[in-house]
Amino acid sequence: MALLYNSAEPLKKGQNIRPPLGSFFNGQSYYLTLYPEMGNPNRSVLVVKMVLQFQFKNGSGGSWTQGEKESYAHSFVDGVIAVWNEKFRITTTSTIPAQNCRDVGVVFNLPYFIDGWHTDDDFELSVTKVPSTADWQVSTCHYSDGNTTLDSNDLRPETKGASMKQRDAVHEFGHMLGLRDEYPEAKTNLNHTGDTDSIMHKGETVRERHYAPFAAWLNKQFEVAAQLSKSKIEYKVNGKTDMSNALL
Numbered sequence: 491m492a493l494l495y496n497s498a499e500p501l502k503k504g505q506n507i508r509p510p511l512g513s514f515f516n517g518q519s520y521y522l523t524l525y526p527e528m529g530n531p532n533r534s535v536l537v538v539k540m541v542l543q544f545q546f547k548n549g550s551g552g553s554w555t556q557g558e559k560e561s562y563a564h565s566f567v568d569g570v571i572a573v574w575n576e577k578f579r580i581t582t583t584s585t586i587p588a589q590n591c592r593d594v595g596v597v598f599n600l601p602y603f604i605d606g607w608h609t610d611d612d613f614e615l616s617v618t619k620v621p622s623t624a625d626w627q628v629s630t631c632h633y634s635d636g637n638t639t640l641d642s643n644d645l646r647p648e649t650k651g652a653s654m655k656q657r658d659a660v661h662e663f664g665h666m667l668g669l670r671d672e673y674p675e676a677k678t679n680l681n682h683t684g685d686t687d688s689i690m691h692k693g694e695t696v697r698e699r700h701y702a703p704f705a706a707w708l709n710k711q712f713e714v715a716a717q718l719s720k721s722k723i724e725y726k727v728n729g730k731t732d733m734s735n736a737l738l
């Protein structure tokens with residue numbers, strides 16, 4: 491069951507921290523809020539909110555119907571949430587944060603607009619309609635512009651060489667979080683080239699390292715508390731992984 495949280499009582503909030511991605515833009519792509527978990531006084535929930543703006547473009551596959559647009563946007567959000575939500579706990583052994591802030595789950599909140607023009611979106615997804623029989627095409631995420639380019643087949647599971655199929659759009663969401671490609675041909679992050687099932691490689695498995703930026707965000711929220719208590723407050727994914735060993 492999805493984690494329930496008390497949205498009336500935010501504990502911490504702020505924009506994302508960029509992973510150290512070389513030339514990648516160092517701006518905002520999403521917003522995080524930590525809330526108390528409902529029904530569990532010893533845990534909290536980190537909500538990763540990204541407002542999506544879908545721009546549907548007619549193409550070689552013809553014109554989008556309104557129903558097709560809604561179905562695509564809905565399937566994108568459903569697919570991303572199924573793959574990315576609640577994969578690991580982020581914990582700290584420090585006793586400085588309140589008890590419920592020491593054990594944190596992660597969920598994604600992805601409101602979206604279909605077409606039109608809005609100033610409050612975090613990411614624009616341009617989706618071109620291609621024939622449903624068209625071969626798989628490489629999608630792109632231009633992180634620095636807040637743009638992702640997809641086509642109408644990008645929610646179709648493709649066999650790429652992992653033990654499971656991969657939907658391009660669900661992989662692109664990883665780039666929207668600031669994560670880099672891990673398959674060797676991309677020549678961006680070559681630290682995990684053997685991990686073919688990884689979502690940033692050719693599969694759909696989210697790894698501990700992919701949550702490390704959220705652990706870093708929690709560290710930042712408790713920076714002042716750490717200084718005041720003259721102690722270290724270190725959050726780690728599954729109690730093990732943070733930016734120091736995630737090799738992002």
Ligand SMILES: [Zn+2]
Nearest residue numbers: 661662665671
């Ligand atoms: Zn990629």
